[in-house]
Amino acid sequence: MATTVQSRPRGGGGRDRLAGPFGMAALYVVLAGGALLTAFPFYYMLVTSTHRTSEILRIPPPMWFGAALQQNYAELLDALPFWASFWNSVAIAAVHTVLVLLFCSLGGYGFAKFRFPGRDALFAFLLATLMVPGFLGLIPVFIVFRQLGWIDTWLPLIIPGIANAFGIFWMRQYIESSVPAELMDAARIDGAHEVRIYWNVIVPVIVPALAALAILTFIGKWNDFLLPLLILKEEEKYTLPVALSTLRSLRGSEIGVQILGATGAILPILVVFISASRQFISGITAGAVKGV
Amino acid sequence: MATQTVSMDARARAQDRRVMWREARRNGWAYLFISPFYLLYAVFGIFPVLYGLWLSFHKWDGISPMQWNGAQNYLKLLTDDIWWYTIYNTIWLFFGATVPQLCLALLLAFIINSSYIRGKDFFRAAYFMPIVCSAVAVSLIFGSMFGERYGMLNFALSAVGIPPVDWLGSAAWLKPSIAMVTVWQWTGYSMIIFLAGLQAINLELYEAARVDGARTRDVFWHITMPLLRPVILFQVILSIIGAMQTFDLPVMLAGGTQSSAPGGTDRAGLVAAVLLYWTAFKYTEFGYAAAMSFVLFFLIITFSYTYNRFQGRSPTE
Numbered sequence: 001m002a003t004t005v006q007s008r009p010r011g012g013g014g015r016d017r018l019a020g021p022f023g024m025a026a027l028y029v030v031l032a033g034g035a036l037l038t039a040f041p042f043y044y045m046l047v048t049s050t051h052r053t054s055e056i057l058r059i060p061p062p063m064w065f066g067a068a069l070q071q072n073y074a075e076l077l078d079a080l081p082f083w084a085s086f087w088n089s090v091a092i093a094a095v096h097t098v099l100v101l102l103f104c105s106l107g108g109y110g111f112a113k114f115r116f117p118g119r120d121a122l123f124a125f126l127l128a129t130l131m132v133p134g135f136l137g138l139i140p141v142f143i144v145f146r147q148l149g150w151i152d153t154w155l156p157l158i159i160p161g162i163a164n165a166f167g168i169f170w171m172r173q174y175i176e177s178s179v180p181a182e183l184m185d186a187a188r189i190d191g192a193h194e195v196r197i198y199w200n201v202i203v204p205v206i207v208p209a210l211a212a213l214a215i216l217t218f219i220g221k222w223n224d225f226l227l228p229l230l231i232l233k234e235e236e237k238y239t240l241p242v243a244l245s246t247l248r249s250l251r252g253s254e255i256g257v258q259i260l261g262a263t264g265a266i267l268p269i270l271v272v273f274i275s276a277s278r279q280f281i282s283g284i285t286a287g288a289v290k291g292v
Numbered sequence: 293m294a295t296q297t298v299s300m301d302a303r304a305r306a307q308d309r310r311v312m313w314r315e316a317r318r319n320g321w322a323y324l325f326i327s328p329f330y331l332l333y334a335v336f337g338i339f340p341v342l343y344g345l346w347l348s349f350h351k352w353d354g355i356s357p358m359q360w361n362g363a364q365n366y367l368k369l370l371t372d373d374i375w376w377y378t379i380y381n382t383i384w385l386f387f388g389a390t391v392p393q394l395c396l397a398l399l400l401a402f403i404i405n406s407s408y409i410r411g412k413d414f415f416r417a418a419y420f421m422p423i424v425c426s427a428v429a430v431s432l433i434f435g436s437m438f439g440e441r442y443g444m445l446n447f448a449l450s451a452v453g454i455p456p457v458d459w460l461g462s463a464a465w466l467k468p469s470i471a472m473v474t475v476w477q478w479t480g481y482s483m484i485i486f487l488a489g490l491q492a493i494n495l496e497l498y499e500a501a502r503v504d505g506a507r508t509r510d511v512f513w514h515i516t517m518p519l520l521r522p523v524i525l526f527q528v529i530l531s532i533i534g535a536m537q538t539f540d541l542p543v544m545l546a547g548g549t550q551s552s553a554p555g556g557t558d559r560a561g562l563v564a565a566v567l568l569y570w571t572a573f574k575y576t577e578f579g580y581a582a583a584m585s586f587v588l589f590f591l592i593i594t595f596s597y598t599y600n601r602f603q604g605r606s607p608t609e
Contacts, residue, residue, distance in 0.1 A: 027403050038421065039421070041437065048433075056442070059447060115319075133536070135539075136589050138340075140341070140344040143340075160335075225540045240426070245544065266429050273421065274417065285488035
């Protein structure tokens with residue numbers, strides 16, 4: 001058991017060895033077992049969406065792909081306007097995300113690189129709002145939307161969160177640590193307008209932080225359920241989760257069709273996540289470690 | 293009041309004023325940049341909360357004029373058995389799902405963080421996959437796996453000789469089923485947070501301890517845990533806030549949003565946020581539902597505060 005200190009991996013995670021060789025094997029078994037349990041429902045989803053109910057309810061249940069994908073797909077399109085809901089979700093999440101990037105980076109820039117009276121108090125207030133649970137204003141905010149004539153429109157889903165506390169906090173942290181003051185001073189001496197400085201000096205530097213925030217925001221909005229459920233009345237305006245929630249109540253409907261619908265909501269976002277998991281995870285952990 | 297007349301002073305002050313004026317103009321931009329948050333939060337955050345507080349002292353169906361109701365809504369809540377049952381269910385799910393989820397996440401984070409584990413990035417991403425999924429879609433998948441007679445889970449149990457369980461149809465098993473899906477979906481999330489906390493601990497501390505001859509167990513209790521405590525505190529408080537307002541999974545696993553009997557068999561899966569939603573938007577008792585949201589908020593604050601005190605006093609310092 002020659003423990004060489006050099007074998008420490010990157011990321012600063014090096015610790016003591018937790019156990020001997022048998023212990024290590026056990027730890028791998030635990031980790032791999034947990035990962036399998038985590039992944040199994042995804043496999044089940046893909047397999048089941050290619051079977052008819054009659055096959056799914058067989059014992060043992062099918063563990064390999066079947067031939068009913070096309071039939072399930074045709075029935076899914078009959079049961080709900082799948083693609084309309086799909087593109088509604090894409091449009092809402094995309095527009096919302098673009099606006100979030102704009103307003104949160106501006107806000108983060110304001111807090112990071114300007115010294116103005118009341119800044120610290122305003123920022124403390126912003127952080128405090130993160131702790132207020134969302135349901136507290138749910139009923140009256142619905143009435144606000146009604147007064148604005150926003151019921152059964154996408155505006156309540158797109159507008160209220162575009163300048164949100166988490167996004168501003170996240171952008172501020174990044175801008176503070178990664179944009180050198182000299183860069184802005186040089187631009188100011190050249191007489192550049194503040195808006196130009198933001199656009200030509202700040203934005204190019206903060207692209208990684210914007211990417212992380214974009215993924216986080218897009219996924220959150222894509223999965224949003226309670227608010228669209230409350231706001232949207234006409235079926236053609238539904239987002240995908242709202243459309244899918246109607247499948248649950250169609251008793252006796254084809255299981256494979258339901259699961260295929262779920263696949264339609266999960267698979268695209270899983271692809272986004274897997275191709276950008278590093279940015280996503282860095283965004284998730286930002287608040288926890290730096291925020292305390 | 294220009295009584296001081298030293299001209300050098302005046303020039304210096306004029307200079308100061310120019311600087312201040314330039315500062316003020318720049319500050320104007322800063323205020324402009326940060327203002328959207330405060331404007332939006334005033335309209336969609338503060339105002340609704342205050343309006344909700346006012347609403348909670350009224351009787352209102354959302355259409356006809358409001359009626360002042362005094363504290364009647366709150367008094368009625370105190371003796372509303374269904375309400376307290378939903379609080380019981382919500383707290384049950386906190387201890388049955390959130391607490392195990394946090395413990396499991398902490399354990400996994402410790403394992404993955406240990407230096408001899410390979411494939412950290414793979415495990416991190418694998419455990420994280422569930423969290424990016426729509427809860428509605430997830431509940432469709434698990435709804436099928438939890439099927440009573442032919443579901444995948446019962447099939448797996450029958451393989452080891454355990455009789456089938458009516459997971460989502462029986463009052464006894466609905467909460468455990470919701471708990472299982474919650475653990476599946478959220479463990480990776482907490483794990484990532486804990487892992488980030490562990491990786492932020494300065495390595496030199498470990499080396500210094502090792503040089504001093506500290507054992508692994510001592511290092512764990514006297515370095516790792518104290519330094520990780522703020523992260524754990526943060527994550528537990530957020531989990532309390534999240535668990536008390538859980539909606540998507542319970543509502544979908546207990547029959548969906550169009551069910552005439554929210555919460556499934558014997559309301560066993562009825563959590564506070566779901567009852568609140570039904571009371572406001574199906575039964576149109578807006579004032580009563582607003583009172584519910586404030587009682588729930590009060591409970592969240594109480595639990596968070598209690599936990600904060602409890603953890604603040606723990607002896608390992």
